[in-house]
């Protein structure tokens with residue numbers, strides 16, 4: 001399997017949008033936390049999170065190719081279960097495994113938390129209280145692109161919404177340096 005340093009290099013080679021690179025790093029952080037919570041393979045889940053939008057620059061105007069192209073780029077570099085999760089995150093295939101659901105629900109939560117941090121007086125993840133993230137979640141007009149229904153599929157992992165928001169916030173606070181927030 002590709003290691004973390006190689007994965008990040010691949011991201012840097014293929015993704016020129018710095019915000020998207022940060023999004024992928026944020027998803028990695030949440031995936032690692034979820035893997036730890038469930039006793040799954042942290043490295044596998046983390047690296048898959050880091051790579052999940054690898055094709056974005058190429059497929060931004062062609063959503064039906066999003067994920068498929070990433071799988072082509074990563075063939076032989078990640079196991080099949082990871083490629084399945086990557087295909088399931090834009091719902092091209094049905095999410096089935098815990099791995100699939102984890103990537104599916106943590107994709108949008110990172111956008112909500114970044115937006116909440118930017119709007120918080122501290123403008124930082126460290127200063128962002130969970131209470132504020134919960135309030136932002138309930139405000140449908142705030143970061144409207146961050147799909148709340150998709151986040152709520154954390155129930156497929158047996159997690160309540162607030163527990164999921166807390167885990168995600170803590171995970172991203174742990175990656176604050178890399179996220180520049």
Ligand SMILES: [Fe+2]
Nearest residue numbers: 023052053107
């Ligand atoms: Fe994503």
